[in-house]
Amino acid sequence: MKKLIRIFSIACYLIAVLLIIFTVLSIFRNAGIRYLKMLDFPRIQMFIIIIINLFILWILIKKWRWYDYLITIGLIAGLIINAVFLINYTRIVPVKVQGINKVKPSEERFSLLMANVKMSNNRTQPLIDLVENEKPDLVLVMEVDEWWNKKLEILDEEYPYSKQALNELAYGMVLYSKLPLKNVEIDYLNNKNVPSFESIISLPGKKEFVFHSVHPVPPTYFKNLPDNAGQEEKALKKIGKQIQEDKRPAIVAGDLNDVVWSYVDNLTGTQNILYDVRIGRGFFNSFNANNFLMRWPLDHVFVTKEFRLKQLKRLPKIGSDHFPVFVELVL
Structure with a gap:
């Protein structure tokens, strides 16, 4: 059982590191490199996986070491970076194109x-x-x-x-x-x-x-x-x-x-x-x-x-x- 938990922990750490790297690289989405641009697409998925990964790591970590703090900070930064892109497609922000319910006679x-x-x-x-x-x-x-x-x-x-x-x-x-x-x-x-x-x-x-x-x-x-x-x-x-x-x-x-x-x-x-x-x-x-x-x-x-x-x-x-x-x- 301890071996399985260790393997699972290592996998979580590896996923965390990849999420941090991919999120940071996605900032350069307009650099003209197609592989960086492709990282701009799955932001919803990365945002959700980062939350899940943070939750799992906080459960798994019994004794915090320097790299645990580093990875946690990196994941939180990744969460914020993706949120900056995603938030505008939520109801948290005001609309840019005003809605209308009743159409005036002068409008079409x-x-x-x-x-x-x-x-x-x-x-x-x-x-x-x-x-x-x-x-x-x-x-x-x-x-x-x-x-x-x-x-x-x-x-x-x-x-x-x-x-x-x-x-x-x-x-x-x-x-x-x-x-x-x-x-x-x-x-x-x-x-x-x-x-x-x-x-x-x-x-x-x-x-x-x-x-x-x-x-x-x-x-x-x-x-x-x-x-x-x-x-x-x-x-x-x-x-x-x-x-x-x-x-x-x-x-x-x-x-x-x-x-x-x-x-x-x-x-x-x-x-x-x-x-x-x-x-x-x-x-x-x-x-x-x-x-x-x-x-x-x-x-x-x-x-x-x-x-x-x-x-x-x-x-x-x-x-x-x-x-x-x-x-x-x-x-």
């Missing part, structure tokens, strides 16, 4: 459903059912290839306006809209195989806003898929510059392949122009739908100051590794 409301369907997923009906149930004004679908595009043609009758940029590399994108789309441009901001849309959307009351649909590549490497190895991911900074110069109401939405943790300015290169609808509301973890223990927010909506939030929710599974996200906004 509209909704967006966005979903990364995962190209290899062949279950189309769950997404179609969600669209029928939620009845969004805009539907943004990512990882769309020719097969998925054909299956989604059923939406054409309800959504007379649409734009497609299809490919077989998991970065195809389709935008469906009940609202008129003006001047839709397909941009390739940082990779010739990764499209994004810039659309001007007209609301019934004649108000307009710019809608940026984007799906940049992740920091991890996937064989035979687009990759930005050796260069900085600049797509969102380019969009941020456009919004900063344009001055019109704007929305940025999509699978950003980044957890963000509310640091929108760092990601987009803007300064208090774009606001994360999650701040002060919750994590709404959209990835990984297939793994309860490894989830974090990857699908995001940023808006300029003119918008108010009516509703934000994560929708049920559709067979993808992402949960769809639904947002209702007021302009």
Whole structure:
């Protein structure tokens, strides 16, 4: 029994040391090194494991030595570091995008459903059912290839306006809209195989806003898929510059392949122009739908100051590794 307890103690110490190292390295998430950026993703998990590890060590340690104090201080520091990133996606902090319950006659409301369907997923009906149930004004679908595009043609009758940029590399994108789309441009901001849309959307009351649909590549490497190895991911900074110069109401939405943790300015290169609808509301973890223990927010909506939030929710599974996200906004 004593031997098992000793082995268990050693394992706890090793886990503690790794947690401290990983948390400290995660501070350098914007250093341009993909392995450091990947440590930015599992902050929720590291935060929880650090609490469990601290609790176990305090039970196991009978006689405190210098390294026990050192490891405890390191774990508490790790807890604080991760908390600094996580706290903005909790109700402890005030929201950045104000909520609204009653819409004034001068204001216009509209909704967006966005979903990364995962190209290899062949279950189309769950997404179609969600669209029928939620009845969004805009539907943004990512990882769309020719097969998925054909299956989604059923939406054409309800959504007379649409734009497609299809490919077989998991970065195809389709935008469906009940609202008129003006001047839709397909941009390739940082990779010739990764499209994004810039659309001007007209609301019934004649108000307009710019809608940026984007799906940049992740920091991890996937064989035979687009990759930005050796260069900085600049797509969102380019969009941020456009919004900063344009001055019109704007929305940025999509699978950003980044957890963000509310640091929108760092990601987009803007300064208090774009606001994360999650701040002060919750994590709404959209990835990984297939793994309860490894989830974090990857699908995001940023808006300029003119918008108010009516509703934000994560929708049920559709067979993808992402949960769809639904947002209702007021302009």
